[in-house]
Amino acid sequence: MSMAQSPEPLDVDRERTRTGMSKTALKQGFLDNLFYIQGRFREVATPHDLYMAAAYTTRDRILERWIKSAQRYKTNQSRTVCYLSAEFLPGPHLANNLVNLGIVETATEAAHELGLDFDAIIAEEAEPGLGNGGLGRLAACFMDSLSTLQIPSIGYGIRYEFGIFDQTIEDGWQVEKSDNWLRNGNPWEIPRPKIRFPVLYGGYTEQYRDHDGRSRTRWVPAQIIDGVAYDTPILGYGVGNVNLLRLWKAEASESFDFQAFNVGDYYGAVHAKIEAETISKVLYPNDEPEAGKELRLKQQFFFVSCSIQDMIRLQFNTVGPLDSFAEKFVIQLNDTHPSLAIAELMRLLMDEHDMDWDRAWDITHRVFCYTNHTLLPEALETWSVSLFERLLPRHLEIVYEINRHFLDEVRVHFLGDEDRVRRMSLIAEDGERRVRMANLAVVGSRAVNGVAALHSELVKTTLFKDFHDFWPDRFHNVTNGVTPRRFMVVANPRLSRLISETCGSDDWIRDLDRLRDLEAHAMDSGLHERWHEVKIAAKRDLAAWLKHRTGVLLDPEAIFDVQAKRIHEYKRQHLNLLHIIRCYQRLKQSPNQDMVPRAFIFGGKAAPGYFMAKLIIKLINAVAEVINNDPQINGFIRVVFMPDFNVKNGQHLYPAANLSEQISLAGKEASGTGNMKFSMNGALTIGTLDGANVEIREEVGKENFFLFGMSAEEVSQRQREGYHPWEHYAKDAELKSDIDLINSGLFSHGDTQLFRPLTDRLVNQDPFMVLADYRAYIACQDHVAEAYRDHRHWTRMSILNVARMGKFSSDRAIREYAEHIWRTEPHPIDL
Numbered sequence: 001m002s003m004a005q006s007p008e009p010l011d012v013d014r015e016r017t018r019t020g021m022s023k024t025a026l027k028q029g030f031l032d033n034l035f036y037i038q039g040r041f042r043e044v045a046t047p048h049d050l051y052m053a054a055a056y057t058t059r060d061r062i063l064e065r066w067i068k069s070a071q072r073y074k075t076n077q078s079r080t081v082c083y084l085s086a087e088f089l090p091g092p093h094l095a096n097n098l099v100n101l102g103i104v105e106t107a108t109e110a111a112h113e114l115g116l117d118f119d120a121i122i123a124e125e126a127e128p129g130l131g132n133g134g135l136g137r138l139a140a141c142f143m144d145s146l147s148t149l150q151i152p153s154i155g156y157g158i159r160y161e162f163g164i165f166d167q168t169i170e171d172g173w174q175v176e177k178s179d180n181w182l183r184n185g186n187p188w189e190i191p192r193p194k195i196r197f198p199v200l201y202g203g204y205t206e207q208y209r210d211h212d213g214r215s216r217t218r219w220v221p222a223q224i225i226d227g228v229a230y231d232t233p234i235l236g237y238g239v240g241n242v243n244l245l246r247l248w249k250a251e252a253s254e255s256f257d258f259q260a261f262n263v264g265d266y267y268g269a270v271h272a273k274i275e276a277e278t279i280s281k282v283l284y285p286n287d288e289p290e291a292g293k294e295l296r297l298k299q300q301f302f303f304v305s306c307s308i309q310d311m312i313r314l315q316f317n318t319v320g321p322l323d324s325f326a327e328k329f330v331i332q333l334n335d336t337h338p339s340l341a342i343a344e345l346m347r348l349l350m351d352e353h354d355m356d357w358d359r360a361w362d363i364t365h366r367v368f369c370y371t372n373h374t375l376l377p378e379a380l381e382t383w384s385v386s387l388f389e390r391l392l393p394r395h396l397e398i399v400y401e402i403n404r405h406f407l408d409e410v411r412v413h414f415l416g417d418e419d420r421v422r423r424m425s426l427i428a429e430d431g432e433r434r435v436r437m438a439n440l441a442v443v444g445s446r447a448v449n450g451v452a453a454l455h456s457e458l459v460k461t462t463l464f465k466d467f468h469d470f471w472p473d474r475f476h477n478v479t480n481g482v483t484p485r486r487f488m489v490v491a492n493p494r495l496s497r498l499i500s501e502t503c504g505s506d507d508w509i510r511d512l513d514r515l516r517d518l519e520a521h522a523m524d525s526g527l528h529e530r531w532h533e534v535k536i537a538a539k540r541d542l543a544a545w546l547k548h549r550t551g552v553l554l555d556p557e558a559i560f561d562v563q564a565k566r567i568h569e570y571k572r573q574h575l576n577l578l579h580i581i582r583c584y585q586r587l588k589q590s591p592n593q594d595m596v597p598r599a600f601i602f603g604g605k606a607a608p609g610y611f612m613a614k615l616i617i618k619l620i621n622a623v624a625e626v627i628n629n630d631p632q633i634n635g636f637i638r639v640v641f642m643p644d645f646n647v648k649n650g651q652h653l654y655p656a657a658n659l660s661e662q663i664s665l666a667g668k669e670a671s672g673t674g675n676m677k678f679s680m681n682g683a684l685t686i687g688t689l690d691g692a693n694v695e696i697r698e699e700v701g702k703e704n705f706f707l708f709g710m711s712a713e714e715v716s717q718r719q720r721e722g723y724h725p726w727e728h729y730a731k732d733a734e735l736k737s738d739i740d741l742i743n744s745g746l747f748s749h750g751d752t753q754l755f756r757p758l759t760d761r762l763v764n765q766d767p768f769m770v771l772a773d774y775r776a777y778i779a780c781q782d783h784v785a786e787a788y789r790d791h792r793h794w795t796r797m798s799i800l801n802v803a804r805m806g807k808f809s810s811d812r813a814i815r816e817y818a819e820h821i822w823r824t825e826p827h828p829i830d831l
């Protein structure tokens with residue numbers, strides 16, 4: 001709320017009491033919930049009881065707004081954005097909801113007066129880890145912004161019983177532990193047992209004549225499973241709007257159970273129930289598609305079918321006939337994982353609601369929009385026709401029919417170009433026949449977008465070039481953004497307070513461009529001092545946290561150099577490692593040199609089946625062990641791997657970083673969003689011209705960004721010419737000695753073979769050109785170190801980075817979607 005427009009304090013008090021937001025009301029609500037829901041009184045309550053009571057007290061205050069929003073959207077017949085995503089990574093809800101309700105201070109005081117440790121209560125919440133990384137977290141940021149911008153919306157996904165695994169590090173290796181996040185109950189969700197839809201699988205299709213004598217198709221499934229809705233309210237910041245995150249849980253369909261029971265097969269009935277429930281049991285922990293995994297395809301169809309049926313139900317409940325479905329709804333596909341929705345909507349409109357092909361297609365292709373998140377060929381989803389047919393026989397027919405209509409158009413437009421027809425087909429015919437989900441998504445959508453300017457260009461000129469030639473107007477860019485509520489206000493309250501005091505208002509929280517007001521103070525030495533103090537305090541906190549969890553002690557005065565993201569060869573954590581080994585060798589060679597102390601901090605999970613990524617984690621920990629225990633190094637450099645990087649733990653990392661590592665090979669990272677989170681918290685970036693780094697650098701100014709490495713253009717040129725990594729290894733003596741040191745066994749207790757797969761891959765193949773960028777990276781890191789010596793200058797750059805991050809709010813991204821792609825309007829709910 002703008003300070004200038006604050007209402008009179010007395011009015012505020014009265015209003016807070018009326019709406020239950022006063023300190024007294026919060027305390028009473030808390031004690032009531034502790035007693036009536038948890039069945040405890042203060043003296044015997046466990047920390048978890050206290051958290052549950054706090055969560056219910058907060059939820060109670062959301063419910064009125066939620067019901068009001070639902071009613072208002074219904075009477076207004078509001079156009080609704082349905083965000084279909086196989087993943088949502090919302091992070092712990094309590095602190096975020098308190099921020100969005102505007103009652104953090106009141107709640108803190110209330111807790112204090114009750115003699116409770118507020119931070120401990122917040123820390124008690126389990127992470128809802130229903131996603132792998134950037135894609136799932138983007139969906140959560142977008143939900144926050146949709147509510148804040150008062151746009152009616154529903155996030156649809158899967159209520160995985162087990163989310164992304166918990167990562168522990170044992171003997172330097174990643175070990176995966178199952179994530180039983182629902183074990184102690186989830187106070188934020190409301191089950192809706194009556195919102196339940198059947199989902200069909202397998203069987204066959206048959207033709208029949210309806211009462212008008214028209215030929216129709218009937219799908220006779222082999223299996224029916226129910227999807228049941230679980231709703232979580234998503235509150236906007238400082239507004240009355242509450243949108244819905246609706247996640248589907250799989251249950252055995254009762255009708256099916258009873259069939260088996262009736263013929264006396266009790267065991268079979270129970271078994272069917274267990275099998276049904278496996279569909280929403282566990283998130284696939286891969287940030288690439290699972291080749292040929294039947295259960296994954298079943299999951300995708302499961303949530304897509306429930307969601308489309310739910311939209312049709314809502315259409316009938318509000319507007320009425322299905323003809324205006326594309327006016328009432330817009331469906332955004334978060335990558336291709338939900339793209340079966342295109343075929344499912346066609347099926348429901350035709351087979352269940354009597355529409356002919358042309359009317360159904362007209363609605364379908366006007367309702368869908370598709371976001372692409374990757375150019376990596378190995379990450380493009382395809383399903384073998386045989387698996388597809390076995391599981392979804394009717395959908396395969398529909399895909400074929402879409403393809404037939406589509407390829408007819410292509411042939412008319414590009415007469416005689418059968419090569420192009422083959423490339424654009426929804427079915428790949430080279431080798432085993434496969435359904436190309438990305439092509440289905442493009443053909444079935446009226447808008448397609450990439451997630452950063454560079455990425456969207458490459459989408460048009462490489463991945464979907466043929467489609468762009470055909471439909472140039474279909475392609476858009478919406479650069480990603482992240483929510484400042486979660487990643488600044490919740491994660492970094494100290495910095496947030498300092499910014500509000502400096503700018504004279506907290507308006508920046510809803511209008512991130514207002515951070516520009518900081519620029520006027522960028523030279524102010526008073527601000528410099530406080531800025532530095534805020535950063536040091538966060539570094540001390542992180543150091544304490546890491547000491548407790550890993551035993552490694554970091555020096556808060558050192559540069560906190562952080563790379564936190566999924567472990568992947570294209571993200572090049574091993575390039576970072578080569579720099580660390582370089583620093584180590586330099587210190588060993590001249591122990592008395594004046595090196596700027598650095599703490600190298602890593603975090604991130606490896607897909608459990610991705611051997612090379614797991615070996616990179618092992619190497620990070622192996623290098624850490626040697627360096628951290630070398631008395632000659634004497635703490636000048638330290639290396640630590642933060643276990644179990646997730647939204648919750650990330651909140652300790654962003655505020656404490658001085659340097660953000662965004663070092664993917666140019667052209668490979670679609671956008672990145674960690675780059676934005678670090679920069680918003682005052683870290684400077686060392687990065688390549690990849691993904692959104694390009695735009696971050698444009699915004700913050702090239703003098704406030706450490707750029708190195710080849711451009712995407714140079715990368716493809718080098719690849720065309722033929723890339724020979726061993727030439728770099730042979731020519732660059734320091735590079736050679738860094739790689740040789742790994743092979744020497746120094747980091748592996750004398751085992752010269754352990755890291756061979758990694759070093760051999762670098763020297764012989766190096767698909768992500770680590771060696772080609774090594775020299776430029778080392779040189780750039782030397783600049784970083786020199787720049788850090790000048791504290792004043794560094795702090796100024798840090799302030800300017802924050803001041804110029806306005807563009808990277810997810811509010812801006814959602815505004816662009818709303819205006820250019822969705823054509824939706826805000827529907828404010830009065831407080």
Ligand code: BZD
Pocket residue numbers: 132133134135136138286287288289373374379451480669670671672673691
């Ligand atoms: O999506 C990521 C990209 O790699 C990032 O560059 C980008 O910033 C974000 C958001 O747009 N992609 C993913 O996170 N992808 C997955 O997690 C994923 C999960 C399952 C299957 C395939 C991909």
